[in-house]
Amino acid sequence: MTGTGGEKQPLWSVGALARATGLTVRTLHHYDELGLLQAGERTRSGHRRYTEHDLQRLYQIRLLRQLGMSLEEIGDVLADPAALREVLVAHLDQLDEQASRLDALRSRTRNLLEQLDGSWRPESGEFLTALGRMTTIDQYITDEQQAVLDERADALGAEGRKLLDAEWPLVAAKLVRHCEADDPVDDPGVQRATRRLFELGDLFTGGDPAILQTMLRFLRERAVPDDRGFVFGEDFLDYLDRACAVMRKN
Structure with a gap:
């Protein structure tokens, strides 16, 4: 990692930090907006400069992210x-x-x-x-959660499950394409897809937030499903977090 500026300690621009960590500039800006990671210094022209202390905080954020925590939960823990x-x-x-x-x-x-x-x-x-x-996700969910999913599957019936299995990968793939295109998360198309994805999630989980968080943790840790033609990476899940934040505000 190459630091720039400052005699007391190296400083990183947002672009340099993004390249060094594999995160996107948009993700780092989102962390800044949430108050999770704000640059310790600014240039005279207002550009962000991240310090060693900021890097340590980013490490904590990524570590907690690996535990499957949402950005909101991470903010609470860091506070x-x-x-x-x-x-x-x-x-x-x-x-x-x-x-x-x-x-x-x-x-x-x-x-x-x-x-x-x-x-x-x-x-x-x-x-x-x-x-x-x-x-599969069976390694992640509890027996009680599996019982809930079984009940939901019975309630949906064979035809309902078939329709759900057919639609959710299409909606998810649409969001992945939005992410790859770096479309704004408040774009109407992004918001429609986000809302529909969570509607489908509610159908599958019975609206149980704990099961939904388990599913998201599974996706973060396993980066699947490859066989569907797309991968849920960290950048996508951060993008989805931002889209959800806009959805909740509206």
């Missing part, structure tokens, strides 16, 4: 450092639950392999389902 311990304890509980589910998955997979090595052959659907669970 009250004592709250960080509660966040880490809650995250550890989630990891313990995830580890328990992975242990169960490992046991099921081992049983299937033993069956394959024996004289009995499992149904192909059973085998593929077990393998598929290795890379």
Whole structure:
């Protein structure tokens, strides 16, 4: 990383910081607007200059982001450092639950392999389902959340689930294209797609915000689905956060 200006410590322009971290300039500006990361210094002409202290804060923001926290939650934690311990304890509980589910998955997979090595052959659907669970959201949600999703699936019916499965990737892909084009998040097309994506999310989750946050954490950590032809990266999820902030204001 190359700093510019200042004798006491290196300073980074917003462009230099974006290139060094892989974030977009728009994302850094959004962090500034939210008060998450404001440049410690300004040039006489008003241009942002980030300090070493600002870099440390950005590291904290990205670390908390990796835990699946929303930008609003990150702001609360940074404003009250004592709250960080509660966040880490809650995250550890989630990891313990995830580890328990992975242990169960490992046991099921081992049983299937033993069956394959024996004289009995499992149904192909059973085998593929077990393998598929290795890379799906099942590793992230709790048993209680899965029960809610099962109830929602029953309520939607086969036809409703089919329509939902067909529409949500189209809406998500549209938002990805908006993000790649760097369209303003208050653009009417962006707002329509954002609103529809969350309407579909409510249909799928029954409006449970905890399940929705789990799904977003899954997308952040796994950057999927590749097979749909697009990837949910950090820049896209930050873009979606900004679009949601505008949607809530309206």
